[in-house]
Amino acid sequence: MSGKPRKRGRYPSGVLSFVALALMLFTAPFAHAAPTDRIIIRFKAGADGHPVRKEVDTQLEAEFSKIANRPLRLHRAMSGRGEFVLKLDKRLSDAEVEAIVNRLKTHSHLEYTAPDRIAFPQLTPNDPQFGSQWNLQAASGGINAPSAWDITTGSASIVVAVVDTGILPHADLAGRTVPGYDFVSDLNRSNDGNGRDADPTDPGDWVTAAEAASGPLVGCPVADSSWHGTRLAGVIAASGNNAQGIAGLNWASKILPVRAIGKCGGHTSDIVDAIRWAAGIPVAGVPDNANPARVINLSVSTEGVCDAAFQSAINDVTGIGAVVVAAAGNQGQNAANYTPASCQNVIAVGALDRNGGLTAYSNSGPQIAVSAPGGTSADAILSSSDSGTQSPTGDSAYIFTNGTSLAAAQVSGVVSLILSHNSSLSPAQVRDWIRNTAQPFTTNAASQGSYANCTQTLCGAGILNPYAVLAKATSVEIATPQVRGGLGQVIGLRSDATVWTWGEVGNPFPQQVPGLGGIVQVASGGYDSSYSLFPYSLALRAGGTVLAWGYNGAGQLGDGTTASRVNPIQVPGLTNVVSIAAAVHSLALKSDGTVWAWGANTAGKLGDGTTTERHAPVQLLGPGGVGFLSGVVAIAAGGVGSLALKSDGTVWAWGSNVYGGLGDGTTTNRTTPVQVLGPGGVGFLSGVVAIVAGNVHSLALKSDGTVWAWGNNSDGRLGDGTTTNRTTPVQVLGPGGVGFLSGVAGIAAGNSHSLVLKSDGTVWAWGSNSNRNLGDGTTANRSIPVQAQGLSNVIAVSAGFNSSVALASDGALRAWGYSSYGLGTGTSAADTVPPLVRVAYGGENFSLGLADPNMFAPLIEAPLGSVVISNPITLIGIGTNVPISITGGQYSVNGAAYTSAAGTVNEGD
Numbered sequence: 001m002s003g004k005p006r007k008r009g010r011y012p013s014g015v016l017s018f019v020a021l022a023l024m025l026f027t028a029p030f031a032h033a034a035p036t037d038r039i040i041i042r043f044k045a046g047a048d049g050h051p052v053r054k055e056v057d058t059q060l061e062a063e064f065s066k067i068a069n070r071p072l073r074l075h076r077a078m079s080g081r082g083e084f085v086l087k088l089d090k091r092l093s094d095a096e097v098e099a100i101v102n103r104l105k106t107h108s109h110l111e112y113t114a115p116d117r118i119a120f121p122q123l124t125p126n127d128p129q130f131g132s133q134w135n136l137q138a139a140s141g142g143i144n145a146p147s148a149w150d151i152t153t154g155s156a157s158i159v160v161a162v163v164d165t166g167i168l169p170h171a172d173l174a175g176r177t178v179p180g181y182d183f184v185s186d187l188n189r190s191n192d193g194n195g196r197d198a199d200p201t202d203p204g205d206w207v208t209a210a211e212a213a214s215g216p217l218v219g220c221p222v223a224d225s226s227w228h229g230t231r232l233a234g235v236i237a238a239s240g241n242n243a244q245g246i247a248g249l250n251w252a253s254k255i256l257p258v259r260a261i262g263k264c265g266g267h268t269s270d271i272v273d274a275i276r277w278a279a280g281i282p283v284a285g286v287p288d289n290a291n292p293a294r295v296i297n298l299s300v301s302t303e304g305v306c307d308a309a310f311q312s313a314i315n316d317v318t319g320i321g322a323v324v325v326a327a328a329g330n331q332g333q334n335a336a337n338y339t340p341a342s343c344q345n346v347i348a349v350g351a352l353d354r355n356g357g358l359t360a361y362s363n364s365g366p367q368i369a370v371s372a373p374g375g376t377s378a379d380a381i382l383s384s385s386d387s388g389t390q391s392p393t394g395d396s397a398y399i400f401t402n403g404t405s406l407a408a409a410q411v412s413g414v415v416s417l418i419l420s421h422n423s424s425l426s427p428a429q430v431r432d433w434i435r436n437t438a439q440p441f442t443t444n445a446a447s448q449g450s451y452a453n454c455t456q457t458l459c460g461a462g463i464l465n466p467y468a469v470l471a472k473a474t475s476v477e478i479a480t481p482q483v484r485g486g487l488g489q490v491i492g493l494r495s496d497a498t499v500w501t502w503g504e505v506g507n508p509f510p511q512q513v514p515g516l517g518g519i520v521q522v523a524s525g526g527y528d529s530s531y532s533l534f535p536y537s538l539a540l541r542a543g544g545t546v547l548a549w550g551y552n553g554a555g556q557l558g559d560g561t562t563a564s565r566v567n568p569i570q571v572p573g574l575t576n577v578v579s580i581a582a583a584v585h586s587l588a589l590k591s592d593g594t595v596w597a598w599g600a601n602t603a604g605k606l607g608d609g610t611t612t613e614r615h616a617p618v619q620l621l622g623p624g625g626v627g628f629l630s631g632v633v634a635i636a637a638g639g640v641g642s643l644a645l646k647s648d649g650t651v652w653a654w655g656s657n658v659y660g661g662l663g664d665g666t667t668t669n670r671t672t673p674v675q676v677l678g679p680g681g682v683g684f685l686s687g688v689v690a691i692v693a694g695n696v697h698s699l700a701l702k703s704d705g706t707v708w709a710w711g712n713n714s715d716g717r718l719g720d721g722t723t724t725n726r727t728t729p730v731q732v733l734g735p736g737g738v739g740f741l742s743g744v745a746g747i748a749a750g751n752s753h754s755l756v757l758k759s760d761g762t763v764w765a766w767g768s769n770s771n772r773n774l775g776d777g778t779t780a781n782r783s784i785p786v787q788a789q790g791l792s793n794v795i796a797v798s799a800g801f802n803s804s805v806a807l808a809s810d811g812a813l814r815a816w817g818y819s820s821y822g823l824g825t826g827t828s829a830a831d832t833v834p835p836l837v838r839v840a841y842g843g844e845n846f847s848l849g850l851a852d853p854n855m856f857a858p859l860i861e862a863p864l865g866s867v868v869i870s871n872p873i874t875l876i877g878i879g880t881n882v883p884i885s886i887t888g889g890q891y892s893v894n895g896a897a898y899t900s901a902a903g904t905v906n907e908g909d
């Protein structure tokens with residue numbers, strides 16, 4: 001970047017500057033209790049002196065849950081007679097738990113109830129120099145980090161990138177870094193004898209008088225080495241309570257050192273490459289980053305309004321969920337004229353002195369989002385550093401400095417705590433929450449010696465308040481566990497909204513997709529070439545955007561390219577998505593009932609009237625190519641075609657029809673949707689509540705619990721007792737060929753087999769069994785349903801290409817079929833009972849976590865209308881006054897638990 005230094009600028013342009021910080025004077029007591037998910041109860045004593053109830057049985061759990069209006073289960077018995085701990089589905093604020101406790105007191109069996117509050121030894125870390133870290137303490141004008149540490153001290157799964165001068169090994173950062181990179185390409189600045197390289201160690205950035213007088217660094221300020229990146233890393237993440245040095249804000253998360261600054265600053269071109277790489281975006285000539293950062297600290301500043309190069313990189317990384325924190329700059333000017341503080345979508349941080357007032361050096365103005373202590377030379381910020389004035393000595397020193405750099409690093413540390421606690425938050429949410437929870441500025445700072453009183457026009461929304469923003473982030477919503485089989489891969493969504501993959505290609509056991517949180521739905525697709533499998537994945541974020549990674553040979557990732565990607569990227573321009581599907585092509589359903597498609601388009605499976613491969617989403621046309629299909633509530637992608645379910649219970653299909661898988665009575669391929677006919681080609685299929693597409697056959701579940709199938713019938717995969725292909729739906733027979741299959745709550749289809757979950761938690765399958773994918777202990781193909789052995793309490797099923805997987809109500813998974821060694825089970829034996837998915841060979845069972853524990857499964861998600869079910873079951877997305885027939889017992893509608901006699905009920909009954 002270019003531009004002339006201003007009067008108060010310290011350095012030539014093109015240089016980052018470091019900032020001083022200040023502290024604020026607030027003495028709020030922070031009286032609070034940490035969130036808890038537990039409640040203590042004690043049963044009353046009866047006439048015989050014994051508790052009226054000996055245990056908390058499922059009936060009592062249901063009663064307590066109803067009173068609490070959320071799941072509440074037995075956790076364990078306590079020491080007192082009749083005394084028990086109950087556990088909520090998540091941690092709630094003190095006030096929320098108090099309210100539940102008060103309601104529970106009304107239960108006639110209970111003597112007392114109390115929140116199971118979490119007591120702390122008032123977590124003051126034992127780091128010997130913590131006493132000098134006034135900026136983190138409450139009494140000294142700091143941000144009261146100990147109160148935040150009561151809630152969390154960080155998660156090891158979160159990565160914070162420090163895009164700066166690199167890093168030094170330091171005793172207080174040992175074990176806390178992941179491999180970074182050195183992006184300094186200018187040999188005049190790199191000081192390590194080369195350009196870009198894989199070692200981000202800081203060689204020093206000193207400038208001698210001779211260098212400043214002539215040569216490539218002429219005009220640069222003469223300076224000792226700053227060890228700037230190491231200082232920032234210490235403020236963010238120095239290990240706390242380790243009896244060593246200082247405490248950083250985050251004691252567990254990882255620092256990603258990304259070197260982009262050398263002697264006398266760094267170039268924008270290197271910094272923006274470093275920013276993208278830090279978030280996991282590939283950079284040409286550099287190995288992909290295996291540990292994408294969710295937080296990127298930019299304690300750098302250069303003169304000039306944010307330019308397109310900087311803004312583009314920031315938009316790219318915030319688009320995939322990385323929070324960018326930028327120092328205001330130390331020029332004492334309007335931050336709007338400095339970069340990256342003036343960029344959109346960053347959290348720009350101003351620096352306060354110990355009185356809570358604006359420091360003389362801090363840039364200020366409406367661009368600032370929030371302020372934090374930056375200190376002054378008299379009251380500076382202690383952090384990890386080195387005593388070397390030129391090259392490092394490696395002495396793990398601790399040195400005081402001040403500046404907006406250090407203020408920004410404190411915000412980055414707090415952001416990493418927030419994401420440690422609730423990884424689902426978007427960058428915009430994090431920014432809003434930090435601003436909305438900030439402490440008010442002090443009003444008399446200038447009279448106490450500050451440069452000026454802060455106002456919201458000068459210094460942002462207020463003073464960084466770690467406790468308040470973490471308390472807000474405690475109200476997490478859990479995801480409903482899901483598992484999806486695919487081509488060469490299984491993908492699982494855990495109840496903490498993290499994503500895990502494993503399968504026939506790649507990881508034999510579940511591994512977490514790094515840096516991914518806040519996911520509400522997953523899909524697994526892939527491409528099969530000469531028996532080599534190339535999987536890819538889609539994930540839907542809570543906010544309605546879609547992430548994609550893996551194979552991209554036909555544009556399945558929707559990013560406009562055919563370059564496969566290791567790390568998730570956001571599908572550009574796609575918003576308000578409520579459901580996703582993947583096969584060799586990708587489908588997305590938007591909240592307005594429209595469908596969008598991209599990827600392979602052979603035979604017209606994208607439904608855009610063409611057979612042209614699409615590398616970005618196109619909208620699904622209407623029947624006959626007129627207008628667009630609308631009113632869609634569910635989508636399915638198969639090997640050859642696609643299905644859509646409309647809210648009126650009708651099914652629409654497009655793509656390859658060689659085996660009749662489109663169900664329109666023909667074998668003609670369709671590039672726009674046609675309506676699936678009724679049985680025997682009479683009328684149209686109706687009353688459907690769920691659809692799935694196999695490789696070359698299709699299944700539909702009707703609201704009466706019956707299953708219908710059409711398309712290729714090799715090996716009996718349609719379940720009608722024959723192997724005759726069908727161009728219109730036939731009804732799946734009952735076990736033994738007697739009557740018809742009923743009581744079905746979930747369906748799945750693989751390459752050549754079909755799988756259903758009945759509402760009693762059992763699993764039934766039919767079709768090809770040569771790979772034992774039916775789970776009945778044999779290898780005999782079946783044209784009528786047989787029961788998979790040893791499975792109970794199943795809440796969801798899914799099919800891979802030639803494999804099957806079942807999710808139980810306790811979060812455990814069982815997998816069977818082809819390549820059982822690669823199904824996460826660690827066995828290739830022909831087990832009679834499908835084996836459990838494990839975390840490693842011989843390891844513990846892998847779990848996707850409990851579904852909303854009192855609630856059972858989201859067995860039917862759509863559409864609405866009149867739905868006949870038998871319990872236990874959960875319905876979500878149901879409008880009020882929609883009639884729902886149940887057989888009685890426990891059920892849940894829209895997240896609330898009810899118990900009812902058989903009959904027709906409505907939400908709230």
Ligand SMILES: [Ca+2]
Pocket residue numbers: 182184190192193194195196197
């Ligand atoms: Ca280098």
Ligand SMILES: [Ca+2]
Pocket residue numbers: 182192197198199200201
């Ligand atoms: Ca290097």
Ligand SMILES: [Ca+2]
Pocket residue numbers: 127172238239240241242243244245246247248
């Ligand atoms: Ca320490």
